[in-house]
Amino acid sequence: MSYESVNFALNITMKKENRYILFLIFFWTISIAQSQVAENPFEIEFSGTKINVQEPFTISVKVTGLEQVPLISFPDNIKNFQKRESSRSSLTNQVGGKTIVTYTISQNYYPVKTGTFTIGSLEILVNKQILRSEGTTVTVESATEEETEEISQESAEISAELEKEASQGVFLAVSVDKKRVYVQQGFNLRLSLLVSENNAAEMDFYEVEKQLEKVLKLLKPANCWEENFGIQEIPDIPITINGKRFTEYRIYQASFFPLNNQSIRLPSVGWMMKMITKSEEGKDVVALKTYASKPLTIEIMSLPPHPLGNQVIVGNFRLEERINSSQLKTGNSYRYNFSIVGEGNIQSIREPTFTNMALFDVYPPDIENNIVRQKNRISGAKTFQYQVIPKQSGNFSLNNLVFWVYFNPQKQRYDTLRSTLNLAIVGENVQNTQLLTSDAESVYNGIEQWDSMKPVVDYQTIIRNIANILIVIMLIVMIFMFRK
Known part of the structure; x- marks a missing residue:
């Protein structure tokens, strides 16, 4: 073979290699862009970094947006700590008909002695993928x-x-x-x-x-x-x-x-x-x-006879409530949270009862379930987030207006959680209300101006689809190049 033929063949090979390298760089760039678009559903958290010798140092993995709890394997050995029981909690938010679930899977590690210990980077296996955590410091003191x-x-x-x-x-x-x-x-x-x-x-x-x-x-x-x-x-x-x-x-x-x-x-x-x-x-x-x-x-x-006997939940509960303003004006909307907190079947808790609809217009709530499964019991909170519009002016106690009935097994009788809020409402009395508010927190703000016929643009999905299409095109080009 002549020198010119060899040189020509080498130039063709080098051109193919250059095209191949350029293709790999472009393919790698697109892959990184796509991975950045996709949200990471996993997050690692530490708790118990200052504990006594009988308390655990806890490593938790939070998982958001997945339908099922992933298979998680925590490290077996952490120096100066012993791996013991695990626990799981779930936080469910229902907002505007959409349900988002966040699972938290926690692993407890109990100290074997007192002192200050440095925990280096840890590897946690999640669905056969490795998550790496940052390091932390744990201080262990003697128990009282x-x-x-x-x-x-x-x-x-x-x-x-x-x-x-x-x-x-x-x-x-x-x-x-x-x-x-x-x-x-x-x-x-x-x-x-x-x-x-x-x-x-x-x-x-x-x-x-x-x-x-x-x-x-x-x-x-x-x-x-x-x-x-x-x-x-x-x-x-x-x-x-x-x-x-x-x-x-x-x-x-x-x-x-x-x-x-x-x-x-x-x-x-x-x-x-x-x-x-x-x-x-x-x-x-x-x-x-x-x-x-x-x-x-x-x-x-x-259970003892009761008009609501087939609807009540059994357990130990308390009420936590909040409204985003203590000075209310008729015709404006406000966010009112009614949280039932305690130990029992949190998932099955029903809405509280509103008795006087002449005072407020009350809209269907967004619901948040926070269930914690640990220490041999089920505990947590269920929060009902209401939008309410006052219609009458005056000073009102919600004690007899909002309540929730349950059965207390310790007292062996039915009990009632009642609102403790006292509200001062100003403005003219109104009959018909609209869900309008100057409150920036309201999800209904300006709802009458929304165009329901206008499509909602999901830019994240569009970018992800474009990245997928480009990857497919690159694969086709690569096959064509190698056939040449």
Whole structure:
């Protein structure tokens, strides 16, 4: 081959390589632009950075906009801390017919000694993707006598429930925090394997997902509302029963709220573990051993007669309320928040009652659910965010105008949360109102000027679609170039 032919071939090759490099740069640029457009649904948070030796340092992952809770794996080892139980909460906002859910999955790490510790960057696995956190500093102090007493009381509650089984080195326990509840009153259920610190046998978990699916078919009561704690990793929790130290491997946990007065019978269930022993030749010998739980019965009591007996929620609640102005004017709209806070079936809480619609025009609320699943109970708040328009002038107490009825199991009677607001309203009395306000917070501000026929432009979606189209074009061009 002549020198000119070789040089010509090299020039063609170099041109192709240059085009290929330019294409890669452009493709990489488009990919970065697209990734910047897409919002990151994950956020890492730290809490408990100044704690006592009996409190946890908590790492949380907040997930916004996903339909399902992702699979999250937190680090097993953090120096000077021990990984224990996890918890989950959900915040649901319903605004203008649109529902946005934010999940917070939290992992607790308990300190093993006092001091100031530097926590470096951590890697958290979320749906097989790695999230990296920034570092932080945790200060751990000694616990006070009151704090130590609170921990002892929690241990005593556990001991009373499991003391009959504590003579065994390993046992399976289906335990509940209450064996007698009212209709709609929650009880917490745990499925745990407890292993004594004196147990010398080496064991490992076996087909957890398959076993759990079969066990839950037997354990989940059909006549209950379930609030699952969403255990994704089996934690090892040190507890003391009758002075003996055990490790609790918590496999499943949920709170159940009975919907009728039928007693709940939880049957005995089995759980297989891999037992590992050594043969005479020194090799590992694996065998399966099944542990069985004791059956349980939960008695369900009917609520006392009441006109709203089939609608009320059972639990311990308090009222938090707020209106965005204490000086109101007739014809203007104001935001009024009625928050029911406490322990119970937060999800099923219904709206409060408004009795005098001649005083206000009240518009359907935006609703916010904040449910926290931790420490063997369901707690949180449900907030109803109203737009109200006063129609009469004067001084008014809302005590008899806005209220919410529930059943208090501690007092064993119905109770009522009533508004405590006293309002001074000025202006002329009006009959017909429109949702207008000078308040910048109102989502209805200027609603009469909106053009419902005018399409809403979603620029973020348009940019994302353009980026996708460009990527497809680049792929087609790349195929054409390589064919040449």
